[in-house]
Amino acid sequence: MLFEPIRVGRLELKNRICMPALHHNYSPGGFVNDKLIRYYERRARGGAALIIVGGCSIDRAGGGPLMIGLHDDKYIPGLRELAAAIKDAGARVAAQLYHAGGYAYRAFTEEEPFAPSAVTSGLTGETPREMTAEDIEKAIESFAAAALRAKKAGFDAVEIIASAGYLICQFLSPVTNRRNDAYGGSFENRCRFGVEVVKRVRERVGDDFTILVRLSGHDFIPGGSTNSEAARFAAALEEAGADCFNVTGGWHESRVPQITGHLPRGAFAYLARGVKEKVSIPVIAANRINDPAVAEQILADGWADMVCMGRALIADPDLPLKAAAGRAASIRRCIACNQGCLDAVFTLQEVHCTVNPMAGQEGQVEISPARRSKKVLVVGGGPAGLEAALTAAQRGHRVTLWEKEARLGGQLHLAARPSGKEEFITLLDFYRHELAAAGVELVLNRAATAEDILAFGADAVIIATGSRPAPAPFPVAGDAAGKVFDAREILRGAAVPGRRVVIVGGGSVGCETALVVASMGTLDAAALKFLMEYEAEEPKTLRRLLNRGTRDVTLVEALPKLARDMGVSTRWIVRKNLRRLGVKVITEAAAREVNREGVVIEKKSAADGEAERLVLPADTVVVAVGAVPENEIYNQLQGKVEQLYLVGDAAAPRKLTEAIREGFDAARQI
Numbered sequence: 001m002l003f004e005p006i007r008v009g010r011l012e013l014k015n016r017i018c019m020p021a022l023h024h025n026y027s028p029g030g031f032v033n034d035k036l037i038r039y040y041e042r043r044a045r046g047g048a049a050l051i052i053v054g055g056c057s058i059d060r061a062g063g064g065p066l067m068i069g070l071h072d073d074k075y076i077p078g079l080r081e082l083a084a085a086i087k088d089a090g091a092r093v094a095a096q097l098y099h100a101g102g103y104a105y106r107a108f109t110e111e112e113p114f115a116p117s118a119v120t121s122g123l124t125g126e127t128p129r130e131m132t133a134e135d136i137e138k139a140i141e142s143f144a145a146a147a148l149r150a151k152k153a154g155f156d157a158v159e160i161i162a163s164a165g166y167l168i169c170q171f172l173s174p175v176t177n178r179r180n181d182a183y184g185g186s187f188e189n190r191c192r193f194g195v196e197v198v199k200r201v202r203e204r205v206g207d208d209f210t211i212l213v214r215l216s217g218h219d220f221i222p223g224g225s226t227n228s229e230a231a232r233f234a235a236a237l238e239e240a241g242a243d244c245f246n247v248t249g250g251w252h253e254s255r256v257p258q259i260t261g262h263l264p265r266g267a268f269a270y271l272a273r274g275v276k277e278k279v280s281i282p283v284i285a286a287n288r289i290n291d292p293a294v295a296e297q298i299l300a301d302g303w304a305d306m307v308c309m310g311r312a313l314i315a316d317p318d319l320p321l322k323a324a325a326g327r328a329a330s331i332r333r334c335i336a337c338n339q340g341c342l343d344a345v346f347t348l349q350e351v352h353c354t355v356n357p358m359a360g361q362e363g364q365v366e367i368s369p370a371r372r373s374k375k376v377l378v379v380g381g382g383p384a385g386l387e388a389a390l391t392a393a394q395r396g397h398r399v400t401l402w403e404k405e406a407r408l409g410g411q412l413h414l415a416a417r418p419s420g421k422e423e424f425i426t427l428l429d430f431y432r433h434e435l436a437a438a439g440v441e442l443v444l445n446r447a448a449t450a451e452d453i454l455a456f457g458a459d460a461v462i463i464a465t466g467s468r469p470a471p472a473p474f475p476v477a478g479d480a481a482g483k484v485f486d487a488r489e490i491l492r493g494a495a496v497p498g499r500r501v502v503i504v505g506g507g508s509v510g511c512e513t514a515l516v517v518a519s520m521g522t523l524d525a526a527a528l529k530f531l532m533e534y535e536a537e538e539p540k541t542l543r544r545l546l547n548r549g550t551r552d553v554t555l556v557e558a559l560p561k562l563a564r565d566m567g568v569s570t571r572w573i574v575r576k577n578l579r580r581l582g583v584k585v586i587t588e589a590a591a592r593e594v595n596r597e598g599v600v601i602e603k604k605s606a607a608d609g610e611a612e613r614l615v616l617p618a619d620t621v622v623v624a625v626g627a628v629p630e631n632e633i634y635n636q637l638q639g640k641v642e643q644l645y646l647v648g649d650a651a652a653p654r655k656l657t658e659a660i661r662e663g664f665d666a667a668r669q670i
Contacts, residue, residue, distance in 0.1 A: 020286060043318070046318040059138075063108075100166050113128040116184065216232055225466075227270075246280065292319070376389075381405070383411075470627055501620045520551055
């Protein structure tokens, strides 16, 4: 079904794959530029049927930094070029009409934010002013005027955003709408603003133009709109003139993960189903659909008529073409890490991609054929080495990869252990398949020395030997040495922790190790499903079994806060799960030694600032205080190999994003 055509409003779409609007920070001043055009053109060439561009600001007060502008005629020429490029590449194109309402940041817009009511925003912390009748009329008109500009620029459709907690959501929700006029109070009154926006847009663009609505299928906000209210709202919007609903879940301030790997693939498709049951127009399912098989199942089950693939198409623009050709194993899947996309947006950086080093560099960076095929040796089969080997082979080089372990992947195996990061291992599946297809010679269980490498006689050598755990920065008494392990030993299952576990180091590795240990002995998904289906236990008992394992875990961190090296989009989830699983957290504390009794720490007293010495009883002590590069071989080869490169953690331990990009860049230089 995924590759069957479908009619949406006045549009004939060649398949059921839609790329939703994603913010990229590519548009200084709101203007379309070549970077944005090449980026979207590449996704259109990859086979997506509909690409929704945006968000596009409809006025200054409700916009955001580096957003595409649609609030002035001056933006039309660039938008026209963008729309034409996307359509020429084989896709249809819509513009998302965006207004943040009370979510707008005054520092970015330089205007006072406004909303249905003066309710402090859970996202920005600012209190917007309450909209007057004039403000409401002006906002409705801004939606309509922006829609007409999109039509004049050659777009095939517009999408009105009524999701993620933005302005239309704020009118619908009783949490943010406390008005007592025609736009507040009853459900019908709270629907009124959204209905009038759709009606005005329809009046302005005419009946020959398609209108989609990006709908919050459930706010996941206490007291907010549920899927039932979303479906009722959708029915009213359909009557007002909407042609299609693109259903997502949650507001930005929701405490339910929405696009990280903690959300199972396609898990919010049920929200689309709830809407589809109440309307007669097409419905699109969204959130964490990165696999064509998952997409097919959603359509086959009748939960939706189309699917959104957003970050999946950042990771691999050719996903639709590969899936249609039966080449699913060649798809470079999104791993839901958020490092290059959502975290970049929140820090005002340009969007890139952890697994796809060419994302955002279309037209600037290519995998071009090498002028001369060379003999290339890659030492190390972690992410940096795998990407280097693949890219070099794709350029026509003769590539051999040595890996000292019995399997490829390096720290990918460890990265995939914590809950919410299981997708990381799909990257290894991709590399295995593509390296074989590219003819790379893989040699496992092959430890390397400088002499071996020189004897191999490669024209170019890429050292990707990774890192090793940093040693414990405290003494360990001889009789306690047997209970001290580094985090990697725990994550790979080389050591089984005892009942009382103290983890020293509250960065990302320490926090994720704490979650892995604290989850040991909890109820798994299959058992939970069984017990719920047969009503074998009370919900209270099931929650306890789900949220409490068999280990007593304490996490010790020297800084005031945990997980400072994590991205903002995932940090809050990790901290929430530490609380859920009962992990004890001690911050601003330093481990001084490990002895027979446990871990001796010093913590400043809140009362007088003096250091207080405490002993934390422990059967197992886990050290997670960082890593040091393994680069001795590189140093030994300096000046002895014509082309020598050092990449990934072997250069400096960092994130997966840097490892893959460095492997890619090194291979492009050969």
